[in-house]
Amino acid sequence: MQSSPNMLTKFESKSSRAKGIAFHPKRPWILVSLHSSTIQLWDYRMGTLIDRFEEHDGPVRGIDFHPTQPMFVSGGDDYKIKVWNYQTRRCMFTLNGHLDYVRTVFFHHELPWILSASDDQTIRIWNWQNRSLICTMTGHNHYVMCAQFHPTEDLIASASLDQSVRIWDISGLRKKHSAPTTISFEDQMARANPGQADMFGNTDAVVKFVLEGHDRGVNWVSFHPTLPLIVSAGDDRLIKLWRMSDTKAWEVDTCRGHFQNASACLFHPHQDLILSVGEDKTIRCWDLNKRTSVQSFKRDLDRFWVIAAHPEINLFAAGHDTGVMVFKLERERPASAVYQNQLFYITKEKHVKSYDFGKNVESPPMLSLRKLGSPWVPPRTLSYNPAERAILVTSPTDGGVYELIHLPRDATGAVEPTDVKRGQGTSAVFVARNRFAVFSQGNQQVDIKDLSNATTKSIKPPVGTTDIYFGGTGCLLFITPTSVVLFDIQQKKQLAELTVSGVKYVVWSNDGLYAALLSKHNVTIVTKTLEQVSSLHETIRIKSAAWDDAGVLLYSTLNHVKYSLLNGDNGIIRTLDQTVYLVKVKGRSVYCLDRSAKPRVLDIDPTEYRFKLALVKRNYDEMLQIIKTSSLVGQSIISYLQKKGYPEIALQFVQDPQTRFELALECGNLEVAIEMARELDRPNLWNRLGVEALAHGNHQTVEMAYQKQRNFDKLSFLYLATGDQEKLSRMAKIAEHRGDFTSRFQNAIYRGDVEDRIQMFKEVDLYPLAYLTAKSHGLTEEAESILEACGLTEDQITLSKIDEPLRVPQPIVPTFKANWPVKAAAHSSFEKALLGEVGAGDDEVAAIEFEPEEEDEVAAARDNFEEEEEDVAGWDMGDEINVEEDAEFVDVESAEAGAGSTEADLWARNSPLAADHVAAGSFETAMQLLNRQVGAVNFAPLKPRFMEIYKGSKTYLPASAGLPPLVNYVRRTVDETDSRKVLPVIPRDLETIANVDLQEGYAAMRANKLEDGVKIFKGILHSILLNTVSSEAEVEQAKKIIATAREYILAMSIELERRSLSTDTPEGLKRSLELSAYFTIPKLEVAHRQLALMAAMKFAFANKNYSSALSFANRMLANGGSPKLLEQARKIKMQSERSPQDKIDIEFDQFAEFDICAASYTPIYGGSPSVSDPFTGAKYHEQFKGTVCRISEVTEIGAPASGLRLFVPGQY
């Protein structure tokens, strides 16, 4: 018998002998009753002891949680059954009655009953609500070791040392205790004539079956959760399986294997397995259907006494001599691999499926791996090879096996794979397109194998390696218990080593630059060269991780999804109600597999980590975007910003003035600080503001702060320092007013105001000082008068020698007028963006010069235009372009097919389109085609387009050293290999022209850069002339673009012509007026036509051509648009209507339909002879026939032409 590689211990406790165990149905709790009289309550997930209950006297053997109420029951060797409330942590009451040890206690799943089994040979049922004994079942004639309720029916199973198992029917008891109102006549009859009463006349609980088969005492009995099966464990070392029907019960089979007393046994809640434990120190697992041993687990020293299963999840607990272990039988992590938009995973049925992240659909099963490993062992890992569409699956069975299987092209169902390559190995991963590595832990060797499963190379990994992972192309990561080693397979060289212990999983970022090393409680982020970037610790077990595209790691613990930036900043994204394994992050969705191997999508709010990421990358635009679009405010983000040294950004979020003030000071934003100080107006704040402002040299603010604080001394000194004499004297006045002599004296000194000083001395009767002052400043008269006032003469006083009086220097620079100049505080682009400075100004610089005051209108018109841009339905498509499908297939002369002809030759042969001939380098034939299709004669302007197409047609692949590179031809038919169908790629496809070039042209129109505009639109014409499209619809689109380009070129040329004219002469003025009128004729986008109309209207109005102005105004009003624009039109209309006459007669019939000749810029009225250009459809007077089209500059006006071909059905 093999020992189990799969038993995964989740929790172990150390204590005295554990006799009873109970799982909490919802919380990660387990109750353990000990031989030492203690009951322990553990959180097995966190590994912490939550509580201890110690009221029993002697060993406690029975224990059970109530399924819904916050209580549990215990039974011990003190004959007592105790019911506890774990919230109040008290024993609520004790049920007395048993006369010997109580072996097991269980709650009924719905009734308020407790079932107990005792050494007094009875089984009792108690009602815990009225705390009474309601039934005593006698019949066993030895200790009853175990008694359990049936999970759904009114049955009880009991096991006794009298070697029997009994099944009891308690339906009578239920009837008796259910509501008495529904007693029917039959019931009364039945009660009156107790047919099945036992010898004491007891009908409440009667023995239904006695199962005899064990040769020794029976220790445990369990019902199957759904099937009519019973399993029992006895001192005869056997596990016996019994089946029952309504009328009988019989032994089915025996599981032999325990070599000591079997203590307990149960059915696996979800799988066809039996688990048993025994005093032979083993946990054994049996196949329910075959009754063979599936696996076993042995402890060295401890005998097992009890086993329990979690009712919901895949967890078991077993009690032994020195504690309890909680374990699962198998890994629940589904094997999976992600490649681009696909997830490959193995279901519980061992089917390989894929999941498309783009469409969010599961594929049907693609393969069945039923034969891989043993039936009870799920595959461990899956590695996917996109180049070969193969998977590599490992299973831990038999010390590890791997299989290499090619996936079928289409998922057609769970077929058995054909052509499977297999071998022995602990781990196996693809390391390159055609190589995989197999690691065998037993002999510590890594074999590099090719796809035929032949070993090409062998590597000795570092000592103690436990696992291998893909390490980037051509490299492997060796995982040892204390380190991770990056190894180059080709050079057989260790590239790097990182000391990080206990790594279990490695998750590579999508761009392959970073990897996350996951261990039980740590995530270490490393670069692809194995340099540690950051590391973080979790107290809760880490289960899985996935990278989002921006380089943020999302990881799941048992109960949370969290994120970590590269710098180690982390936080919680959401909680989880069940364990999941992340596989991919896409936008707001996290894809994961749950424990039943079903793909699930979790919605997350990525705002927080995106914001932090933007902050780290200083991507302020994105931050701004996030702030604007989400409700990201709150203390946490502010303190985060502050802590990370971004007070100026935090400032933008804060509303609270106090906090704003603090932040403003911190980032030196005085304006905001002043604003907030005003709002709060507290001396303390003004004081701090003053200090800060002083440091900035912002003395005006300092002044204000001092004023607010009424800090006169400082204020005076500030005025002195800044040389503000005027204010200083005002300060003196204030001091005088306040009667503050010290201050007044000081101010006087500051100002050098001797008179005031003397005056003050006199006022305070300090005549000697007053005299001295006067005397020393040479104010003799004043001195005399002081003496006089004191009634003294000069002889009566003695004076020391008088020095030169103090002269206060006069300020030279009027510093007070302005603050100390500082370099303008650099507003971060973030702040700018917030203040709306970014983006606004830049594109508006392109002023329109039709009329200066039109700027606003243009902007408005642009807005308007942008709304209408999508709407091309209203376009008049202009004249027909003859695109006919009958253009003959051009016969290109070339060498015979087959050997030696280049792909370029094939292109020319495969296509009748000019663009394809250009790409093939066959310029002559291309020109022939164009000449025939659109009458092209002047090819010079097309040269850049020719060269562009030609240059883009070939790549240069360096091959052998010393030889020129291999030339390969770039195709637009990427999937095509048939040489008769390959076609070249043509740069600037229709989509680019429509989305990029055309918009540039419009922008040029808006910005009034007409010369550029003409160039751009001509470029568009040339790009379309040599191009290919993929559908008839695109041909139509191309025609529309040609027409648009034509109209714009015509309009712009007319306006350019007008600008080149002088209006000084009457002829010039007349022609100008005409041209400005013609400018309104071409079919431009409405917003652009409004510009033309506006210009024409104003020009006509200014020259008193009111009739024309009126017609333009009317057309503008009919077009609608921005109110401002229309307002002007209305004004002009009103004015013009007063005298609707033209002062200068111009050739412009506002009521007639006409075209404009693109050469002479004169009208071509309907009916008059004209010719048109075969390519652009531009109209000309007849005299221009045979010249080069002014619009396209390539084609000949009026030339015979079959029409431009851009598309061959079935070709693309």
Place this chain on the structure above:
Amino acid sequence: MDPFSAEGELINIHNAFHQGQYPAVIEFDTSALSPENQLPARILQLRAQIALGQSDAVLADVAGEEDTPDLAAVKALAQHTAGDANSAYTLAQELAENYPDNSSVQVLAGTVLQAQGHSEEALALLTKHQGNLEAVALIVQIHLHQNRSDLALKEVQAAKRWAQDSLLVNLAESWVGLRVGGEKYQAAFYVYEELASAPSTAAPLSIVGQAVAELHLGRLPEAEAALSAALETYPDEAELIANAIVLNVLAGKSTEDLEQRLQKTQPLHPLMSDAQEKSALFDAAAAKYAPRVSA
């Protein structure tokens, strides 16, 4: 045992050479090699020098050792790259006649002959090889150059039978794949991507290969990412620039700067000479047309 096989001691230097890691080849420590491998290693190093444009140094190095046919072949190649076409051709012909079984002669003289346009002579010499993968690669390239991808494919498949895993065979298969197209583009891409992404094998050569494959697959943004990153590291690599020009043309971007750069680094690059030739062709062809009435 073939010194270039997976377990041979020359495998690393040999692979480095064919991955275009020429500096690594020159710096390769050859002192630990066994005596019989010293010469091949030296030849590889000399060829790497030639590939880096140091032909004169190589000529000086081999001077006086022309008696060894291997070194004489190196001399021929060096002469060719130094611009002395005639002497190179004569020497190559002479070597081809006298030592047709020497593998260095096959490869190097074959290269010279092919480079001077004598494809038939080159093929005649190269087909005499006995399990020389370099010769196979050259043959494949010559066939491709002659637009005989059918023959090239045959050659590769034959070689795959006895050297499936060799780098050269993989590369040669990719060359053919990029010519054949369809699914083969993707396969070629995988080969180059693998080389380009592993730090130990990344070199301009493999990055160009990867980018070219992306171009053919129509994945312009990816190709651009690869090329622009590589151009930062290797700003003077002609093939990088040339393919970046192609890429920019396809993406509708300006190529003037790049063309000037290419003009500076390698004025004779096929892209430039080809473009000039076509420009002249255009002018000539365009001259045949004129409007009936000149404006």
